[in-house]
Amino acid sequence: MISIKGVSKWYGDFQVLRNCSAEIGKGEVVVICGPSGSGKSTLIKTINGLEAFQEGELVVDGTSLNKRGIDLAKLRSRVGMVFQHFELFPHLNVLRNLTISQCRVLGRGRKEAEENALKLLGMVGLEAYCRKFPAQLSGGQQQRVAIARALSMDPVAMLFDEPTSALDPEMIKEVLDVMVDLAKNGMTMVVVTHEMGFAKQVADRVIFMDHGSILEDKPKEEFFGSSGSERCQQFLSKILAH
Amino acid sequence: MFEFDWSSIPGALPYLAEGMVRTLQITFIAVLIGIALGTVLATLRLSKSRFLSGVAAAYVTIFRSIPLVMVLLWFYLLVPQLISRIFNRPNLDIRVLASFVAFSAFEASYYAEIIRAGIQSIPKGQFAAGNALGMSGFQTMRLVILPQAFRRMIPLLLTQAVILFQDTSLVYVIGLQDFFGVAYNVGNRDGTLVELLLFAGAVYFVVCFAASNLARYLQKRLAS
Numbered sequence: 247m248i249s250i251k252g253v254s255k256w257y258g259d260f261q262v263l264r265n266c267s268a269e270i271g272k273g274e275v276v277v278i279c280g281p282s283g284s285g286k287s288t289l290i291k292t293i294n295g296l297e298a299f300q301e302g303e304l305v306v307d308g309t310s311l312n313k314r315g316i317d318l319a320k321l322r323s324r325v326g327m328v329f330q331h332f333e334l335f336p337h338l339n340v341l342r343n344l345t346i347s348q349c350r351v352l353g354r355g356r357k358e359a360e361e362n363a364l365k366l367l368g369m370v371g372l373e374a375y376c377r378k379f380p381a382q383l384s385g386g387q388q389q390r391v392a393i394a395r396a397l398s399m400d401p402v403a404m405l406f407d408e409p410t411s412a413l414d415p416e417m418i419k420e421v422l423d424v425m426v427d428l429a430k431n432g433m434t435m436v437v438v439t440h441e442m443g444f445a446k447q448v449a450d451r452v453i454f455m456d457h458g459s460i461l462e463d464k465p466k467e468e469f470f471g472s473s474g475s476e477r478c479q480q481f482l483s484k485i486l487a488h
Numbered sequence: 489m490f491e492f493d494w495s496s497i498p499g500a501l502p503y504l505a506e507g508m509v510r511t512l513q514i515t516f517i518a519v520l521i522g523i524a525l526g527t528v529l530a531t532l533r534l535s536k537s538r539f540l541s542g543v544a545a546a547y548v549t550i551f552r553s554i555p556l557v558m559v560l561l562w563f564y565l566l567v568p569q570l571i572s573r574i575f576n577r578p579n580l581d582i583r584v585l586a587s588f589v590a591f592s593a594f595e596a597s598y599y600a601e602i603i604r605a606g607i608q609s610i611p612k613g614q615f616a617a618g619n620a621l622g623m624s625g626f627q628t629m630r631l632v633i634l635p636q637a638f639r640r641m642i643p644l645l646l647t648q649a650v651i652l653f654q655d656t657s658l659v660y661v662i663g664l665q666d667f668f669g670v671a672y673n674v675g676n677r678d679g680t681l682v683e684l685l686l687f688a689g690a691v692y693f694v695v696c697f698a699a700s701n702l703a704r705y706l707q708k709r710l711a712s
């Protein structure tokens with residue numbers, strides 16, 4: 247589904263991604279963790295073309311991002327993305343947040359888009375909030391709406407960039423529950439998170455990054471076993487201590 | 489002791505009203521076209537293309553470095569020839585058209601800077617969110633960024649409109665009768681120039697004061 251081969255990226259002289267490779271199959275759930283600044287966000291943003299890269303190959307659902315003149319907008323419409331700070335559109339109500347790209351990008355009719363939106367809002371437990379504006383919702387509710395919004399495009403895969411790290415502790419669970427459901431329903435997911443409970447529960451594999459390199463890429467049983475690199479063990483003991 | 493003589497004002501009110509209509513007409517046209525063109529300029533200025541960004545920057549710099557009076561006179565001298573060549577319509581009032589074009593073009597350079605700042609005040613994540621949903625750059629700008637930016641900019645746009653409303657009095661240099669022009673002519677004719685200009689000043693003050701307060705009120709409401 248997603249194939250990353252030797253991807254490198256530089257900001258000027260600074261190398262953010264070093265020869266990163268990973269294969270993510272259909273229906274797989276992959277968690278990416280690593281210290282701040284290690285390039286996790288940058289890596290998942292290359293997957294939907296939000297960040298360009300200079301070296302390597304990237305193929306998403308049969309579309310190569312290396313080809314010149316590929317329709318990036320089309321690719322992005324098929325890969326959902328959830329951001330740390332939700333990024334709902336504050337000038338639009340919840341329903342419109344979920345229908346605007348269905349109508350304008352996929353060309354769906356208003357009625358069809360709204361039915362789909364309401365179904366998805368029901369799935370994240372927020373049907374009753376469809377006329378509210380994002381500012382009237384709690385952080386956890388906003389993030390659930392953001393997930394529903396990404397799903398409204400019928401994506402073939404979902405990318406999450408620290409979806410719970412901007413949330414108050416008591417709201418983290420409601421968002422993770424939605425993500426667990428998604429995973430169990432067979433969605434292909436790449437999740438940058440430090441929620442190791444989530445990783446243990448639903449991840450197929452865990453990737454550990456540091457200084458722009460992928461240092462570990464293992465099935466979760468192995469990853470959470472004792473065999474990992476020293477750097478990774480250090481990191482894990484630090485975040486699990488919290 | 490100077491005796492004020494307000495007697496010529498009541499009779500002149502219809503003319504003054506006509507002048508006010510012209511003043512408002514120029515203001516509205518220049519605000520509308522200025523904002524439209526300013527939005528285009530601001531978007532070009534922020535575009536990745538060095539060339540387009542340079543063109544927009546040059547436009548803004550040039551118009552902001554030239555006195556408005558000169559812009560007005562230029563267009564007055566330039567527009568007639570262009571228009572008569574294109575449209576061939578002799579009874580079109582060239583002065584009105586010249587004032588529309590000049591003020592719109594001039595205001596666009598000011599609005600462009602206001603709108604650019606407004607666009608830049610929107611968090612980067614909003615662009616990413618639009619793009620991540622498959623919107624084109626143009627769609628993200630139109631559906632996501634500009635509606636938010638304009639909401640924040642309303643007070644500044646209004647303040648700029650107030651300045652423009654006052655600046656329209658410059659059309660007297662091309663012989664156009666706006667509110668100020670009518671007041672001046674009536675005063676001259678009746679020998680009551682001081683009274684007419686005091687009256688005109690009071691009207692400008694009331695309109696601008698009210699609009700400025702509205703802008704301040706909106707600013708406060710938007711901030712909360």
Ligand SMILES: Nc1ncnc2c1ncn2[C@@H]1O[C@H](COP(=O)(O)OP(=O)(O)OP(=O)(O)O)[C@@H](O)[C@H]1O
Pocket residue numbers: 257260262280281282283284285286287288289
């Ligand atoms: N536009 C940019 N220009 C220059 N450097 C950048 C830019 N964006 C990110 N970086 C740098 O690239 C590195 C990786 O950033 P990235 O956001 O991918 O890290 P991250 O692993 O997601 O970190 P965090 O856990 O803090 O989100 C960081 O050192 C950051 O400072």
Ligand SMILES: [Mg+2]
Pocket residue numbers: 286287288407408
């Ligand atoms: Mg990050």
